[in-house]
Amino acid sequence: MKLKKMSMTVQIMISMVIGVIVGVLSEGEITGIKLLGDIFLRLIQMSIVLLVMGQIIEAVGSLNRKELSRRGAKTISIFLGSSFLAALFGIFMGVLLKPGNVSNLSSLTNGVDIDTSNIGSVSDTVLRFFSKNIIQSMAEGDIAQIIIFAVLFGVALSYVRMEQDNDKVIGLIREFNKIILKLVLIIMKIAPIGIFSLIVSTIGKLGIGVILPLLKYLEVYGIGTLIYLIAFTVFVSVYCKINIIKIIKGMLQMSIVALATTSSAITLPTEMKDAKEKLGISERISKFVLPLGMTLNSNGAAMHMAITIVTIAQIYGVNYSTGQYFYIAALSTLVSLSNAVVPGAGLVSMAIIIPQMGLPIEAIAVFAGVEWFVGMLRTILNVDSDVFTALIVAKSENEIDYGVYR
Template structure:
């Protein structure tokens, strides 16, 4: 039932995006009042973003057993972090090299770049220092997402220790219920997405013209190429470490990859991934049951790459330029924001609403990507699932819990 509802919402968003382009190009100059509807929709999403991020990360980390994870846990988190960083780096590199956001005439827009100047990352030491809040309430009020994530990670770790020491989980249960309410609220807000996106598209097309649509095809091609490059590199590294054939590795993972591609859901793909990890890849039951569920919650290479390449594309559309320290900030911001994945309809748009304002870019720009979000979701999910599984393979090999007879069967 949830899958049907999500599909219906996807169809509605795509339909209203197309309708918005047609009406915006034909009658946009007469529909200026739609700006308000679009702005209301964006504000409804934004108002719960900070609570969503904090809650999701605190729940995911607070559920862990830091004493029980030990060496395997450290290896797993290290690989999660490294792989997500690499995904973001490839996303930024692909966006910079292929320039998918070029070709849009922004002369009719008020794009002075001043907003970017106030949010520029500055030097590397300043960038690192800015990760740590002096006052979490101030960081929440100003929407400094990286600082909110750092606080949530530390709070979640402390909560996991207290939960184990006191054998008490009332605070965690309370956080889970708050998260459920926030997710339900976002789900209700996303029911308005077709109308809100239609209003934003009409307004944007009336101001910037049809040329703003042209980068979307380039963006999708570049994102697909970046995804393929990441998987190729990661599969080569994995096969070399495991000392196996990359062809056999690909063959053993093809079924779960197809399920991820067609369902666009890591949660739906998890049972298939668990089965194939043990029956086709030879990963021990202990490693598979630890790494794959953790990866679904904490490891999202697809989202990390998605956010990184989209930031660069939007910056190109609006004529914003970056320094090297800003690219570093984008990579780290995208990696950390990928920890706060929300399993809600239109999760890709929700994720973008986290990072786009953090770079001083106009949040209404995310509506331009609504019509292709389903296709992006296919690539994003394959990247997430395959990365989780290869991480499990590497961990299993390092712990001598990989059955090569099953793998090569």
């Protein structure tokens, strides 16, 4: 009963600690245990295509005419633009501070086949976003093409739904998504066992030194999040002509809730209340932008995936070109659109993006133990960027009540 009351993140952290201890004590003598971890990873990968397509089609297809209008286009453009910039900044921080460059991890690449040849040039990268056969893209798991198709399908569905005033199709998709999410939830119940198995195998084979990149990884991600939040706050302060200290005070409570709960959904009520009462954002804007942002805006998730990819690439000695770094940023932005609202969503997102960059999916095991700390940083950046977007949109629509600041 006590185990059931623990959050999935806590269970994963405990399983990683126990896995490290068992791995150190076993010194590689426990054989065959990695099979359980491999099965867990395959079960996650099995559901990814349907999970991503369903989530994005439902989110975009549910938009009404007003949401697809000028205000909606403006809001979604800010969401995508800020997430892309967050991912780019994450890549910059990773390349600059090199969290994956730890000298005693050279043994990690032994026997691992790394193939990044299919990423291609800049023009190939741009072309790769567009599928010539979506069924083939689904079969090959090309997530960029799948997401682009899902967005376009969602837009078309939204127009047809509005023209025919019929919600039957979106209703079916919503019910289908519930089934897929339930399937992922069932799979995630064995996540502690899967992570334990992978950690025991990894630590037993390579030693405790494999955990060392996590400390610098968290430090780099934390610094990146702080700098990005400061820059975004300054921009909003200048654009909206609001004292920066007053913005920080108005967002303090929701930021604390985001850090404590690591959940954008749980933070939303506090976020909407404070957006109106402390930041002066009109109810019309806050009710539209903030719930939509919880689904379509994930600056924190985009930065998290970008930094993680760069870190893993450095661990395995993989070097990417400038064009490929832009591809990582774009892919991180797109994958952040489908960031599932399930326990351990960070693990699911990494399972989506890591194989796309030619890196071994087993690397997830090394980062699973810090998911709770990563979740704190990811959530505060997600939540605060939603509010920043609402402030920008409200300013452009003359919907900020400056009286609350006086």
